Amino acid sequence: MHIGPWHFANPVFVAPMAGVTDRPYRRLCKALGASYAVCEMAASNPQLWHSVKTAQRTDHTGEPDPVAVQIAGADPAMMAEAALFNIRKGARIIDINMGCPVKKVCHNAAGSALMRQPELVARILDEVVRVCLPQQVPVTLKIRTGWDRNRRNALEIARLAESIGVAAVTVHGRTRCDFYQGQAEYDTIRTLKQNLAIPVIANGDIDSPAKARQVLDYTGADALMVGRAAQGRPWIFAQINHFLATGKHLPLPTYGQLHAHLLGHLQDHYSFYGEHSGVRSARKHIAWYLRDLPGSTALLSRIMPIESSALQSRALDAWFSRQDPHTHIPSPTLH
Numbered sequence: 001m002h003i004g005p006w007h008f009a010n011p012v013f014v015a016p017m018a019g020v021t022d023r024p025y026r027r028l029c030k031a032l033g034a035s036y037a038v039c040e041m042a043a044s045n046p047q048l049w050h051s052v053k054t055a056q057r058t059d060h061t062g063e064p065d066p067v068a069v070q071i072a073g074a075d076p077a078m079m080a081e082a083a084l085f086n087i088r089k090g091a092r093i094i095d096i097n098m099g100c101p102v103k104k105v106c107h108n109a110a111g112s113a114l115m116r117q118p119e120l121v122a123r124i125l126d127e128v129v130r131v132c133l134p135q136q137v138p139v140t141l142k143i144r145t146g147w148d149r150n151r152r153n154a155l156e157i158a159r160l161a162e163s164i165g166v167a168a169v170t171v172h173g174r175t176r177c178d179f180y181q182g183q184a185e186y187d188t189i190r191t192l193k194q195n196l197a198i199p200v201i202a203n204g205d206i207d208s209p210a211k212a213r214q215v216l217d218y219t220g221a222d223a224l225m226v227g228r229a230a231q232g233r234p235w236i237f238a239q240i241n242h243f244l245a246t247g248k249h250l251p252l253p254t255y256g257q258l259h260a261h262l263l264g265h266l267q268d269h270y271s272f273y274g275e276h277s278g279v280r281s282a283r284k285h286i287a288w289y290l291r292d293l294p295g296s297t298a299l300l301s302r303i304m305p306i307e308s309s310a311l312q313s314r315a316l317d318a319w320f321s322r323q324d325p326h327t328h329i330p331s332p333t334l335h
């Protein structure tokens with residue numbers, strides 16, 4: 001699997017998730033087997049480039065290459081400028097978001113709303129590819145299958161992208177109007193793979209090693225992107241890789257291993273965000289890590305109000321010290 005000049009050790013990627021796939025989490029996913037991670041969406045509006053959020057999102061220190069940054073917007077010139085801005089900040093791959101159904105994005109006629117306007121898509125892709133090409137930075141595109149089930153035009157958009165020089169396409173197997181409802185479908189992804197020469201990355205509802213195998217086999221896709229199933233479960237990448245390579249399942253982590261992953265993640269998270277915002281933004285990750293563990297509901301209600309990083313991790317240490325570190329955690333209940 002490759003994107004332009006970048007080759008990946010395995011076909012298992014972490015999907016961009018705003019507010020989740022920050023640098024600490026991307027680093028952890030990469031350390032645990034995701035061969036590629038895209039930095040959550042960066043605003044194409046230059047007025048937002050000097051915000052604290054943008055400064056944090058464009059700080060890629062210590063992140064293994066290729067650093068990839070996703071941009072979103074509907075103005076071709078602004079998108080090209082955003083691509084250049086991110087290349088200056090270290091991006092080696094630029095991903096364009098046409099898959100996000102969020103109102104904030106779609107109201108500006110960006111994200112998945114763009115799939116209704118192929119001419120505008122062509123102009124955006126043209127401008128972005130034109131500025132990235134001389135920098136040897138490949139441009140990728142992330143789309144849904146279409147606007148709604150009567151307008152599944154992913155193939156039209158993907159062909160357009162390929163003809164303009166886009167290096168790979170990721171498809172989430174739902175339409176914009178599906179939001180996250182129902183099941184992802186993989187027929188559209190399979191059709192894209194059969195009709196394109198550039199790599200196709202399959203996404204949507206891949207939540208286990210067996211599902212990963214099934215989606216790869218059915219679609220023929222070059223790689224997979226895993227989003228929600230990796231929240232609080234970054235070891236899923238190692239599990240999928242192992243299963244794809246051997247057909248055998250790796251055991252789930254032990255309580256001892258989970259404790260180590262969680263604490264390592266939290267230390268990186270606190271130092272990235274600082275004390276005040278770090279403690280607060282860590283809560284969702286903690287809740288995801290603990291959600292399937294017996295007895296964790298009471299622990300979570302004790303942890304949520306804590307406002308100091310030292311106390312937050314101490315409460316976790318105390319809880320884990322009462323668990324057998326050699327026992328494997330139970331299988332996840334998918335939400």
Ligand SMILES: Cc1cc2nc3c(=O)[nH]c(=O)nc-3n(C[C@H](O)[C@H](O)[C@H](O)COP(=O)(O)O)c2cc1C
Binds near residue numbers: 018070172229
């Ligand atoms: C909290 C959250 C934030 C997301 N943010 C983005 C985003 O910024 N850009 C994007 O292209 N997709 C975004 N997505 C969509 C995911 O990348 C992915 O396409 C979708 O969740 C389906 O994959 P999954 O079933 O493996 O979760 C987001 C999804 C979630 C759950």
